[in-house]
Amino acid sequence: MIKLLRNLLMGLLPLTSMGQTVTDGLMMAKNDLCTGVMYTRDHWSEYWEGELKRKNDNIGKLTTQSLMWVGAYGLSTKVNLIAMLPYVKTEASQGTLHHMEGIQDLTLAVKYNFFRHNMEKSSFRTFATLAVSTPLSDYTPDYFPLSVGTGTTNISYRATAFYKFANMFFANATGAYTWRSNTTLDRPAYYTNDNLYLTDEVKMPNVFDYAVSIGYLRNGLQAEINYMQQNTLGGSDIRRQDMPFVSNRMNFSKVGALVMYYLPKPKGLALRGSYTTTVAGRNVGQSNTFMGGALYTIHFSKKP
Amino acid sequence: MKTLNYLSYIFLFVFSSAMLIVSCDKDISNGEDFTPIKPSNIDADAGTWDMIVLTSPDQIVVPAPVDTQTDAYKAELAAVEDLQKKLTKEKRDIIKYWSGGGVLRWNQFLRELVARYNLPPAPLADGSYPAPDAENPFADPNFPFANPPYAARAYSYVSVAQYEALKSAWHYKFLYNRPAPYKVSGSVKSLMPETDIPAYPSEDAVLSAVSVEMLKALFPAAIEEITLKAAEQRNAALWSGKATASDISAGVALGKAVAAQVMLRAGADGMRNAVGTKADWKKFADDCISKGETPWISRDLPIRPPMLPLFGKVRAWNMTEQDIVKERPTPPPSTSSEEMKKEVSEVKWYADNVTRDRLAIVHKWADGVGTYTPPGHWNDIAAEYIHDANYSEVRTARAFALLNTALHDAAVGCWEVKFYYFNPRPSQVDPSIKTCTGVPNFPAFTSGHSTFSGSAATVLSHLFPEHSEYFEKEAAEASVSRLYAGIHFRADIEMGMKHGKVIGGYTVSYALADGAE
Incomplete structure (x- = not known):
């Protein structure tokens, strides 16, 4: 039920930071393009039915894998454009339910570094990021926990603060309010929030998230630990032994670690890996998430 | 400077489009907002229509x-x-x-x-x-x-x-x-x-x-x-x-x-015994084995007792106990037959070749856990037509009574068949068959959706003959959705539909003679 990729798309996970992401305090230089592919494997065997943690033998272990293309471009030193597009596959290890897969949502974001202050050995920057995501394929949002996404168009308003000190350490804090459009089911009626709705349209609650991270950043190495929290601002709990539903109140807290390293050769190539675990949740799986990928930076401004 | 202009345009565009969407109202209407009814006929003779229970x-x-001239009434x-x-x-x-x-x-x-x-x-x-x-x-x-x-x-x-x-x-x-x-x-x-x-x-x-x-x-x-x-x-x-x-x-x-x-x-209609006992459940399987057939096993984990296995003995409305037995469909293909192998491979093909269109049909009709069920879906379909017919309250009640007695009789008839043959689900016969909705916890033959839909479409077509084509089309789609979902064999849905129409026919016969038409 927790869709890692959805979170990635909403820019919720600090571990997505490449050279820079929607959530971190890093920027691409002007005319630099960073692009690459990330593989993510997220799995859980227990989930929270409302606030009750349980197993379900008809699901067993739920695995969500994704392959995501990412790109970030420095329009200027102060404005970056970011894009992401994942292909997602979900699968249950037990029971009879069919797997799902498909292209999920395209995210486009503009990140603006509106304030920076440099001191001798430290610097402080703040950012405003606007991200829009929308489904690029007609996947069903009505098959949780196996749906590949919510089928909503999202608009995320994010603020980020970044502090680097002693020339090698950093602390980052980010928070966003995400507006989500309603979503549409293939059926003419559904039950949620103690009501029967005789329509195929589902009102989707908005989402608030925040994340903090601290780490090391020097000589092409970024290493951090992070904590993130998502709260869905509405929606109902999964009822006892019910199927999860797209507009459920999906909340979670996660901790993770991330390493990114620019190889000495070939120049511009970076490897990135992270691991995240869910420490608390509501109407989501208690998931562990591994991510690995490679990114390549091209400097368009420099003549070869 | 030029870049900056360019940037401000991008920002302006993105923010304004964002604000536009955000300002949209997300509130949804219930979708069944009945307008006030002024009956086209007050049905003054409804007191003479046939009584069912009274x-x-x-x-x-x-x-x-x-x-109305008394003081007591004037006070009211x-x-x-x-x-x-x-x-x-x-x-x-x-x-x-x-x-x-x-x-x-x-x-x-x-x-x-x-x-x-x-x-x-x-x-x-x-x-x-x-x-x-x-x-x-x-x-x-x-x-x-x-x-x-x-x-x-x-x-x-x-x-x-x-x-x-x-x-x-x-x-x-x-x-x-x-x-x-x-x-x-x-x-x-x-x-x-x-x-x-x-x-x-x-x-x-x-x-x-x-x-x-x-x-x-x-x-x-x-x-x-x-x-x-x-x-x-x-x-x-x-x-x-x-x-x-x-x-x-x-x-x-x-x-x-x-x-x-x-x-x-x-x-006194038998519902209190419909759950059955462990001995009843075992007997279904034993009878099936003695006939040389593979008995149904729950697909739920852990294995769940069958859903109301003796519901087939509950009293029907427009059919007698003998009618229920008389109309029982002929047996499905033997679980060991070549014909069954063909049926399995057909289900397997649909399970392995899910298209978005077929998935939409599966989910439109799934009506599983947490929903108003297939009978509820047919009430949902009927409500709009009944409302638009501008019936009096009593004739509206008659329409729902006809529809729902037929759906109840379909449930009784179908459950009687299911537990008489106790036939396995496709995913039991071939565990590699994965399903696009939950597998219901009772035997496969015949399909409940098909039986419900066949009976409901028959009754609604009688009430609203001008829309008969639509009801039949919806019923056929509901029926085939179960094959697309990988949870029913073709024999289940075809025989279920046929059976449902026969059951619906009993209610139509009643309707023709109850004095209201």
């Missing part, structure tokens, strides 16, 4: 009302006038809600109750399943588990009870002919569409009382909501100038008394 329309005695009129002076926006909304049709509103509410209680018990740590307890309905698991047979029966009992109560009410209305308050007094306004239907006893009060009694027996944990809704309906009748206090109290008494008669039938 022996006659006057089995329950409703005493004659006082004359004054009370209505007084109430009408104090109508708030909230009260006017309630009047508007109920003017969309009492039977229709109760049907809508019943669909909601079914969806709310359609949750199977969760397994205990030892892998067993606790049974819902009618004596302790609020516990986990809630009572009832409103699964498709439970729901089919519930829809039918509520519909039949309402229909019986309204026929009886119509009998007395036209016997005593006491007009509505707004016809007696010029100072009482009519806030619902005016009709020539006499007011005593109030049909709204009859409906409120009969519905409360039936629903609180079927969904005891929802008692608060049920009683509040009923009180609201009676208030709407009073506030709208449609009924006085004595119209309402006579209606409540009649509704309650009719419900008591219908409950007597419900108590």
Whole structure:
């Protein structure tokens, strides 16, 4: 039920930071393009039915894998454009339910570094990021926990603060309010929030998230630990032994670690890996998430 | 500088489009916003229509009302006038809600109750399943588990009870002919569409009382909501100038008394034994093995006892016990036959070749856990046509009673077949078959969806012949959705559809002879 990729798309996970992401305090230089592919494997065997943690033998272990293309471009030193597009596959290890897969949502974001202050050995920057995501394929949002996404168009308003000190350490804090459009089911009626709705349209609650991270950043190495929290601002709990539903109140807290390293050769190539675990949740799986990928930076401004 | 201009354009564009979407209203309408009904025919002879449970329309005695010239009645009129002076926006909304049709509103509410209680018990740590307890309905698991047979029966009992109560009410209305308050007094306004239907006893009060009694027996944990809704309906009748206090109290008494008669039938219809015992469950499998067939095994983990395996013995409405047996479909292909292998490979092909269009059909008709079930889906479909037909309350009740007795009989007939043959699901025969919706916890042959849909489409086509093509198309889609989903063989859906139409035919025969057409 927790869709890692959805979170990635909403820019919720600090571990997505490449050279820079929607959530971190890093920027691409002007005319630099960073692009690459990330593989993510997220799995859980227990989930929270409302606030009750349980197993379900008809699901067993739920695995969500994704392959995501990412790109970030420095329009200027102060404005970056970011894009992401994942292909997602979900699968249950037990029971009879069919797997799902498909292209999920395209995210486009503009990140603006509106304030920076440099001191001798430290610097402080703040950012405003606007991200829009929308489904690029007609996947069903009505098959949780196996749906590949919510089928909503999202608009995320994010603020980020970044502090680097002693020339090698950093602390980052980010928070966003995400507006989500309603979503549409293939059926003419559904039950949620103690009501029967005789329509195929589902009102989707908005989402608030925040994340903090601290780490090391020097000589092409970024290493951090992070904590993130998502709260869905509405929606109902999964009822006892019910199927999860797209507009459920999906909340979670996660901790993770991330390493990114620019190889000495070939120049511009970076490897990135992270691991995240869910420490608390509501109407989501208690998931562990591994991510690995490679990114390549091209400097368009420099003549070869 | 040029870059900066370019950037500000991007920002302007993105932000303004973002604000545009955000300013959109996300609130959704319920989708079934019934407009006020003014019946095209008041059905003055409804008191002569055939009674289903009651022996006659006057089995329950409703005493004659006082004359409209008496002081007692004038005091009631004054009370209505007084109430009408104090109508708030909230009260006017309630009047508007109920003017969309009492039977229709109760049907809508019943669909909601079914969806709310359609949750199977969760397994205990030892892998067993606790049974819902009618004596302790609020516990986990809630009572009832409103699964498709439970729901089919519930829809039918509520519909039949309402229909019986309204026929009886119509009998007395036209016997005593006491007009509505707004016809007696010029100072009482009519806030619902005016009709020539006499007011005593109030049909709204009859409906409120009969519905409360039936629903609180079927969904005891929802008692608060049920009683509040009923009180609201009676208030709407009073506030709208449609009924006085004595119209309402006579209606409540009649509704309650009719419900008591219908409950007597419900108590003795065999439902209390439908769960069966461990010995019953074993016998199904043993009988199947002795015939040389592979018996059904639950696909749920842990293995769940079958859903109401003796529901096939519950009393039907328009079919006798002998009819149920007589119409039982011929056996499905033997589980060891070549024909069955072909059927398995066809299901496997659909399971391995899911398209978006087929998935949409599967999910449109899944009507599984947490939904109003396939019978509810057919009530949903019917509601719009019944509303648009501008029926009187009693004819509306008849339409739902016909539909829901057919759906109940379909549930009885289909369950009898399922547990007679005890045939496995495709994913039991070939575990590599993955399904696009949950596998229902009962044998495959025949398909419940197909039987329900066949019977419902037959009855609705009889009621609304001009829309017959649409009902048949929907039924065929509901049926084939189960093959697309990977949970039924072709024999299940084809035979189920045929069987459903035969069952629906029994109800149509009844409808042709009940004096209402």
